[in-house]
Amino acid sequence: MQHFDVVVIGSGPAGSAAALTAAKAGLSVALVDKSAFPREKLCGGGVTGRSARYLAEIFDLPTGPDLFLPSTRVRLTFAGRPIGGQEDAPRLHMTMRRDFDAALHARAAASCAQVFAPARITAIDTEAPSVTLADGRCLTARLLIGADGANSAVARALYGRAFDPEKIGFGLEVELDRDLTPDNTTEIDLGAANWGYGWVFPKHGSITLGVGGVHARNPDMKAHFQRYLAQHAPHLADSPRLRCKGAFLPFGEYRKVPGRGAVLLVGDAAGLVDPITGEGIAWALKSGQYAGEAAAEALAGGAQALPAYQRRLAYIHGEMRAAIRIRALIYAGPIRHYFPRAVERNPSMSHSYLQLLAGEKDYADLGHAVLWRLARRLGGSVLGRRRAA
Numbered sequence: 001m002q003h004f005d006v007v008v009i010g011s012g013p014a015g016s017a018a019a020l021t022a023a024k025a026g027l028s029v030a031l032v033d034k035s036a037f038p039r040e041k042l043c044g045g046g047v048t049g050r051s052a053r054y055l056a057e058i059f060d061l062p063t064g065p066d067l068f069l070p071s072t073r074v075r076l077t078f079a080g081r082p083i084g085g086q087e088d089a090p091r092l093h094m095t096m097r098r099d100f101d102a103a104l105h106a107r108a109a110a111s112c113a114q115v116f117a118p119a120r121i122t123a124i125d126t127e128a129p130s131v132t133l134a135d136g137r138c139l140t141a142r143l144l145i146g147a148d149g150a151n152s153a154v155a156r157a158l159y160g161r162a163f164d165p166e167k168i169g170f171g172l173e174v175e176l177d178r179d180l181t182p183d184n185t186t187e188i189d190l191g192a193a194n195w196g197y198g199w200v201f202p203k204h205g206s207i208t209l210g211v212g213g214v215h216a217r218n219p220d221m222k223a224h225f226q227r228y229l230a231q232h233a234p235h236l237a238d239s240p241r242l243r244c245k246g247a248f249l250p251f252g253e254y255r256k257v258p259g260r261g262a263v264l265l266v267g268d269a270a271g272l273v274d275p276i277t278g279e280g281i282a283w284a285l286k287s288g289q290y291a292g293e294a295a296a297e298a299l300a301g302g303a304q305a306l307p308a309y310q311r312r313l314a315y316i317h318g319e320m321r322a323a324i325r326i327r328a329l330i331y332a333g334p335i336r337h338y339f340p341r342a343v344e345r346n347p348s349m350s351h352s353y354l355q356l357l358a359g360e361k362d363y364a365d366l367g368h369a370v371l372w373r374l375a376r377r378l379g380g381s382v383l384g385r386r387r388a389a
């Protein structure tokens, strides 16, 4: 048996941020991951301006050319039809998660008391709290942080399941030849899936093409993926050699109370993915940092960890609530053509969407002005149709 102040399970962006923050505050931290690093992680790898700020703040990691490819050219489409975009859009930093996560893990690992990776967990006791590894070792802690992603074993130990199958998102992706977008254009297709979208993200040595959305509203996501792929690379659409991969992401379902007792959930395990843009890296980093800070505050005797963590999360939860409300206006079946039409006709609407996508604006910043414009445009379209009828 080994004892630590904090055991962090999972060393993606959330877990690495939590471990590093807690260790820097002087706590003894064990960092456990089922994989050795570098490891693959299915993701578009779009790092926004918001994520870039958190990377600098938490990891002192600049968005330099070794890990990131900047993209400022964005094309917006709807089912393949161009509807807008910008040559000088707010910058996205495109990265490969294999390398990105390895860099974060290395920084966190260097400050932790002990790292267990790869390590298979066979039991989690959320009351003690403790975790048992496959080799029989038992790690006990004053606080346990679950940073183990969308299908979190820690969340399952707490609640019986990691996510609600009616609300979870799902994405399919493939890596393609770089020469499909030689000019580093990022593409978003708002009609490629229901309650979701398709994307082409340029990388240093490849491009990532994918589609994603609410799983329950896309019973045949593979067909959406094949259609989107056929638009970009018809010669590959039926290729038996092409291997797309899929993964869940919490797309609109977040935990209002992310944990219980001495257990905190962060990142995807807490459901912190933007329900409109699908951005999850930023809130994973920030919630990890908050959990590390709350752990330090609690173990210094100042507070209980969960309320201290929840207080810090209030702004992120506000953003999640705002996005969930707005997304019904964008994605709901009968009106899903209106938002693309509004983007097409109104450059300022298009610009607001790109700012949101690039993490340069929060929902709180866009707030009422954009919502009002959007509602007015949608109202105008509905009235127009009624008059025509």
Ligand SMILES: Cc1cc2nc3c(=O)[nH]c(=O)nc-3n(C[C@H](O)[C@H](O)[C@H](O)COP(=O)(O)OP(=O)(O)OC[C@H]3O[C@@H](n4cnc5c(N)ncnc54)[C@H](O)[C@@H]3O)c2cc1C
Residues within 6 Å of the ligand: 009, 010, 011, 012, 013, 014, 015, 032, 033, 034, 035, 041, 042, 043, 044, 045, 046, 047, 048, 119, 120, 121, 147, 148, 149, 150, 152, 153, 170, 171, 172, 173, 210, 212, 247, 248, 249, 266, 267, 268, 269, 272, 273, 278, 279, 280, 281, 282, 284
């Ligand atoms: C198809 C797709 C595309 C996406 N594109 C983007 C994008 O472009 N930009 C963006 O910002 N977000 C994107 N996201 C969301 C983003 O990937 C996640 O929100 C982000 O990775 C969450 O970080 P995390 O640290 O919480 O979890 P993860 O990154 O999933 O890390 C979890 C870690 O826990 C480990 N783990 C899991 N189970 C166990 C266990 N039982 N024991 C020990 N360790 C365990 C894993 O090995 C992993 O290292 C995308 C997601 C998907 C599915």
